[in-house]
Amino acid sequence: MSKFVVAQFDYEKWHPLTDLPINKESPSAKTKDVVANENKPDNSVTVIKxxxxxxxxxxxxxxxxxxxxxxxxxxxxxxxxxxxxxxxxxxxxxxxxxxxxxxxxxxxxxxxxxxxxxxxxxxxxxxxxxxxPYLDPDLTEHSFYAHVLGLTLKKNTSCKKVSLEYKLSNSGNASDVVTQDINGNLYAFEITDSISNIAQNCLKYDNTAFTKITFVCRNDDILKAVKSKVINAGLPLQLLGKLDFVLLDSILKATKK
The missing domain is CATH 1.10.10.10 (Winged helix-like DNA-binding domain superfamily/Winged helix DNA-binding domain)
Known part of the structure; x- marks a missing residue:
């Protein structure tokens, strides 16, 4: 056993520097665009003591x-x-x-x-x-991947802010993870386990200010099924052009760096 690892157990309480703010504010009722919450401090994070x-x-x-x-x-x-x-x-x-x-x-x-x-x-x-750091400890798997995805995206030097469970409107719709780059562009990431409600998940981004919406899939079969379902769902072309599909595993590899 590594002595370095053992030594870490002698520390006082250690707190993970997740630095992932959760945007709980709704955008203005006068616009459908999602607006980044500039007033929320970057170190604001929902945790359970x-x-x-x-x-x-x-x-x-x-x-x-x-x-x-x-x-x-x-x-x-x-x-x-x-x-x-x-x-x-x-x-x-x-x-x-x-x-x-x-x-x-x-x-x-x-x-x-x-x-x-x-x-x-x-x-x-x-x-x-x-x-x-999990937003919903009862949904361990989903919360874990959202947490890891947020940490990974935060490493991008062009990323200004990362938010978990970003509220899109007063209807209760939210994005799993949202990033904002240094130019103010918004990018949404949806952790995707199946094709269930995939069309509705796409449509909640219609007429919003997001530059790209990425569906992060657990495996190749899910990715292919989701992509096929979306392409044949009759979505608005403007929205369809913003959608992307990637494997979760490819993103998690970045956590080792």
């Missing part, structure tokens, strides 16, 4: 499971193979640690593309006394 004084500590002080859990929190989005390499864990050690975390209800496993990714649940953040 936790205290490990209320959590039953289930691990030995230096167990592999505890090391793995902490690594999943501080480096979200890595695959099992990538984590094995970083922690210098054997295949049997990582599987045993992962099994313990799943059994204790601290992580779930999710597949994006060909890779399985262990996802820490809210209880995992609670254990370390770390603020959970």
């Amino acid at each position: 936790s205290s490990n004084s209320d959590i039953k500590h289930p691990f030995d002080s230096l167990s592999d499971a505890k090391t793995l859990l902490y690594h999943l929190i501080i480096k979200p989005g890595l695959s099992i193979r990538e984590i094995m390499k970083e922690l210098n864990f054997s295949g049997s050690a990582i599987e045993k640690a992962k099994h313990e975390l799943v059994t204790r209800g601290l992580i779930i496993e999710s597949r994006a593309g060909r890779k399985k990714r262990p996802i820490p649940k809210k209880e995992a953040f609670d254990y370390f006394g770390i603020l959970c």
